[in-house]
Amino acid sequence: MTVRKSNYRSITSLQRDIARCRACLEAGYPLESLPVRAPYFGQRAYMFGQAPGIVEGQERLPWRGRAGQTLRRWLDMDEDEFYRTFYCASVTRCYPGRAPFGRGDRTPTPREQELCSFWRKWELELLRPPLVVTVGGLAARHFLGPLQLTACVGERYEQDGRMVVPLPHPSGASGWLNAPANRLRLERALRLVHAELARL
Ligand code: SF4
Numbered sequence: 001m002t003v004r005k006s007n008y009r010s011i012t013s014l015q016r017d018i019a020r021c022r023a024c025l026e027a028g029y030p031l032e033s034l035p036v037r038a039p040y041f042g043q044r045a046y047m048f049g050q051a052p053g054i055v056e057g058q059e060r061l062p063w064r065g066r067a068g069q070t071l072r073r074w075l076d077m078d079e080d081e082f083y084r085t086f087y088c089a090s091v092t093r094c095y096p097g098r099a100p101f102g103r104g105d106r107t108p109t110p111r112e113q114e115l116c117s118f119w120r121k122w123e124l125e126l127l128r129p130p131l132v133v134t135v136g137g138l139a140a141r142h143f144l145g146p147l148q149l150t151a152c153v154g155e156r157y158e159q160d161g162r163m164v165v166p167l168p169h170p171s172g173a174s175g176w177l178n179a180p181a182n183r184l185r186l187e188r189a190l191r192l193v194h195a196e197l198a199r200l
Pocket residue numbers: 018021022023024025031034035092093094112115116117
């Protein structure tokens with residue numbers, strides 16, 4: 001049963017309610033996992049992806065599958081450093097299942113995204129991260145508005161007292177990195193992430 005308070009004073013209390021959220025199921029959407037939870041232990045930065053994959057849904061922890069391995073390779077971080085650095089959240093928190101057509105997983109509907117944004121807003125309110133790293137186009141648009149990845153990867157944006165640095169999605173389903181110019185954009189973006197982390 002979904003519980004949403006009108007006010008949260010601690011991340012622990014917020015995470016307790018995220019972990020049992022069933023708002024999308026209650027609204028009639030098919031989900032194939034319980035919410036993926038990110039343990040919080042004082043991470044400096046907030047990583048914001050699209051939605052968990054099947055492995056993350058099974059383990060209920062973020063970035064456990066192949067895309068997570070790619071992301072850590074890009075960032076040149078092992079698991080320990082990665083999870084110590086980033087509190088990981090996403091546009092939606094439950095595995096949405098396979099896409100009915102084509103490759104990859106189902107993109108959460110706008111209504112599911114809206115239902116889940118409640119948790120993001122409270123996380124940002126409570127954690128006030130100085131750095132947000134978005135992963136993939138959908139996640140970037142939730143912070144930066146209707147931008148294309150090509151226009152924003154390799155840039156940094158100051159927003160509400162924090163820095164936002166977009167990355168592309170590391171999923172094998174994305175062909176965005178096939179273009180050499182986009183690989184250069186990714187390299188620039190990764191340098192920005194490390195530069196911002198060094199300043200924290
Ligand atoms: S995707 Fe988000 S809003 Fe929907 S059930 Fe999972 S945690 Fe709740």
